[in-house]
Structures are given as structure tokens and as C-alpha cells.
Amino acid sequence: MSKGAARVGIGGPVGSGKTALLEALIPRLKARGVDLAVITNDLVTHEDAERLRRANLLDPSRVLAVEAGACPHTVIREDPTLNMEAADSLDRAFPGLQLILIESGGDNLASTFSLDLVDYWLFVIDVAGGDDIPRKRGPGILQCDLLVINKVDLHEHVGVDLPRMLEEAKAVRAGRPIVCTNCRKGDGVDQVADAICHAVLFQDA
Amino acid sequence: MTSQLCHIERIIGDRAEPGLAHRLHHLAHEGRVETVTVAVADLPRRRFRAVTDQGTECAIALPRDTRLFDGAVLLLEDDRAIVVKVGEQEWLKLRPAEGFALELGYLAGNLHWRVRFADGHLLVAVDVPRERYLARIEEHLAAGRVTLVDG
Incomplete structure (x- = not known):
């Protein structure tokens, strides 16, 4: 078996901006010459895959959908077979593929990825979810390789003390990396792309 | 580089x-x-x-x-x-009081802890600082329903 493409997971609560991050990441990674594909996970639909296909960011054949049919973490952690098969099929279909981004369905703070499925994973939270989220020390926040705090532009509107939220996130993650983003405007997304390229493609900007 | x-x-x-x-x-x-x-x-x-x-x-x-x-x-x-x-795997060795083993097992599963069983004890793999595991069973430790063995 060949080593295939690098596999990167994107998890996080419902509405935190996982798909928005994908939409912002894809053109940036393509601009760096990365040959990529995407797998989305939804509960009982292909909604996120359809959203990405409609956005025309990638050839539609490079966007696969997995229906979890149950709690989203079951197909990225307990039994990730469906996602592994989808990733294997992308490796077979696109021999030069370098990177597969696997978006989990929206879940809770306990959601984590199996390292049998991914090589590296991101957890996306957002300021509108409340600045106490890092303090709650969910496994997703503690164990992910990169924590993304999204929608930072909203912090004043939702009464969130962003510097304190960041400090608490740093404290619970013991120095592991954190990036602040505003995916709608693209702020911070290059840093996320840098982190992925560095960690699993072994490329530095 | x-x-x-x-x-x-x-x-x-x-x-x-x-x-x-x-x-x-x-x-x-x-x-x-x-x-x-x-x-x-x-x-x-x-x-x-x-x-x-x-x-x-x-x-x-x-x-x-x-x-x-x-x-x-x-x-x-x-x-x-x-x-x-x-690297060496650190384990927390927990002994449930009589009648509490099922509940401790349920708790460990619900928290997605990696565990092993040995001689009536529950061994929990320490993947994050051990204080975080102990905090989850604080009440049970205080009430004597669970005992931390070997430290």
C-alpha cells in the first residue's frame, strides 16, 4: 500500500464555521499548488458536500459525502471505516493527490478524530458559542493538533472577552497552537493553511 | 529548512x-x-x-x-x-468499591477513556494530565466509591 494523500480532519460544534473554513482554505491551498480533495460528513444528508460543489471550488468528483446516520463522532472515531473507504477511493481516483480534508458533522466538545483516520486534525470553535468554551476543557479542544477560534470579528457583539478567551485556550492547551480566524473575510486562514502544509505536507511558505 | x-x-x-x-x-x-x-x-x-x-x-x-x-x-x-x-504509558489504577464497578465502567466509557482491566482494577491510560481524570471522579474518590491505587 502506498502512503497516499495526507488526511486532515476538521471537527467542531454545529455552526462554528467548519464548512466556511473549508471554503476559505480550498482556494488558498490550490494557489499553493496542493492537489486536494474533500470528504464531508453530515447526519442524514449531503448538505455540506452540495454546498461545496455549488461553490465550484473543486471539481465535483473531488468532493465526497459520508452520511454518518448517527452521532457524527461515531464515524470519525469509534468506527471510521466509512471515511477511510472514502479517502482510499479518492487516493485511487486521483493518483497525484496530496491532501484530503475530512470535515466532521457538527458535534459537541467531546468530539475527537481517530488517528487511524487522520494524520492531523483541527477543532473549530467560535466566539459566539461563548468565551467559556476553552475553560470547559472538552477533549476536542485539548487534544486537537490545531485549535481554530472562528468569527473573532463578532466578539464585541456577543459580549465576549476575546483576549481572555485566548489566554484560557492557551492555558488548557499547554502551548499547543491556536489560530484566530474570520473565515468570511479570510482573516487567519493563511495561518491555518501554513500549519497544515508544515505539519503533513512538510512544506513551508 | x-x-x-x-x-x-x-x-x-x-x-x-x-x-x-x-x-x-x-x-x-x-x-x-x-x-x-x-x-x-x-x-x-x-x-x-x-x-x-x-x-x-x-x-x-x-x-x-x-x-x-x-x-x-x-x-x-x-x-x-x-x-x-x-514513550512509557502511564496508567491510573482505580479500585471500585463493592457494587460500584459497573458504574465506574460506564463512566469511563462515557468519557471515552482508554482502559484495561486487571485483578478487579480499572486501569486508565493517562493521555492528558492525570488531574483531569481525577477531577471527573472527585466525588466518587471522596465518598470512597473509588480508590486510587499506587499514588
Whole structure:
């Protein structure tokens, strides 16, 4: 078996901006010459895959959908077979593929990825979810390789003390990396792309 | 920076294999066997960066059907070798009071802890600071429903 493409997971609560991050990441990674594909996970639909296909960011054949049919973490952690098969099929279909981004369905703070499925994973939270989220020390926040705090532009509107939220996130993650983003405007997304390229493609900007 | 990376894309074998052991023995005498330490929780990873004990930066990208293990030889050259050392796994040893074993087992499963069972004890793999596990069973420890054994 060949080593295939690098596999990167994107998890996080419902509405935190996982798909928005994908939409912002894809053109940036393509601009760096990365040959990529995407797998989305939804509960009982292909909604996120359809959203990405409609956005025309990638050839539609490079966007696969997995229906979890149950709690989203079951197909990225307990039994990730469906996602592994989808990733294997992308490796077979696109021999030069370098990177597969696997978006989990929206879940809770306990959601984590199996390292049998991914090589590296991101957890996306957002300021509108409340600045106490890092303090709650969910496994997703503690164990992910990169924590993304999204929608930072909203912090004043939702009464969130962003510097304190960041400090608490740093404290619970013991120095592991954190990036602040505003995916709608693209702020911070290059840093996320840098982190992925560095960690699993072994490329530095 | 990238040009200095040592790219590793396969496991050559186990350091205990006679043919490899002989060559590694000679290299070790000259201080040319480098070690990459991998935490137990990170063993399933196939692609990651690592730095050996002698400062060599490695870009490891293994086939999907490969799994790292203690003693895996990643590089074997005339003047250098790189071998995996797996970090020690710490365990929390918990003893449930009579009648509380089922509930403790349920709790551990609900919290997605990695566990083993031995002699009526529940062993919990310590993948994050141990205080975080103890905080989850604080009430049970205080009430004597669970006892932390060996520290």
C-alpha cells in the first residue's frame, strides 16, 4: 500500500464555521499548488458536500459525502471505516493527490478524530458559542493538533472577552497552537493553511 | 529548512531482527544511532514531523497499512540509523468499591477513556494530565466509591 494523500480532519460544534473554513482554505491551498480533495460528513444528508460543489471550488468528483446516520463522532472515531473507504477511493481516483480534508458533522466538545483516520486534525470553535468554551476543557479542544477560534470579528457583539478567551485556550492547551480566524473575510486562514502544509505536507511558505 | 529534513517513508524492520541488530550494534558503538521518541497515543500516526535525540528533523510519511512500534528502524545508512522509542504509558489504577464497578465502567466509557482491566482494577491510560481524570471522579474518590491505587 502506498502512503497516499495526507488526511486532515476538521471537527467542531454545529455552526462554528467548519464548512466556511473549508471554503476559505480550498482556494488558498490550490494557489499553493496542493492537489486536494474533500470528504464531508453530515447526519442524514449531503448538505455540506452540495454546498461545496455549488461553490465550484473543486471539481465535483473531488468532493465526497459520508452520511454518518448517527452521532457524527461515531464515524470519525469509534468506527471510521466509512471515511477511510472514502479517502482510499479518492487516493485511487486521483493518483497525484496530496491532501484530503475530512470535515466532521457538527458535534459537541467531546468530539475527537481517530488517528487511524487522520494524520492531523483541527477543532473549530467560535466566539459566539461563548468565551467559556476553552475553560470547559472538552477533549476536542485539548487534544486537537490545531485549535481554530472562528468569527473573532463578532466578539464585541456577543459580549465576549476575546483576549481572555485566548489566554484560557492557551492555558488548557499547554502551548499547543491556536489560530484566530474570520473565515468570511479570510482573516487567519493563511495561518491555518501554513500549519497544515508544515505539519503533513512538510512544506513551508 | 525543508532540504535538511530527513524524509522517511517506510519501516525497515525491527531493531531486534538479527541482521539489523548486528548493524545497529556497530553504529551504536560510534554513537550513530539516533532515537525518535513517540508517545503511545501518537503511535497510530502515519504522517508527522519529529526530531531525533541528536537534532535530526524528520518528515515521516508511512504507508496507511503500517503502524509504528517500539524498536522500528526508520533509517539505516552506513554512518547513521534512526530508531523509534515508544514513550512509557502511564496508567491510573482505580479500585471500585463493592457494587460500584459497573458504574465506574460506564463512566469511563462515557468519557471515552482508554482502559484495561486487571485483578478487579480499572486501569486508565493517562493521555492528558492525570488531574483531569481525577477531577471527573472527585466525588466518587471522596465518598470512597473509588480508590486510587499506587499514588
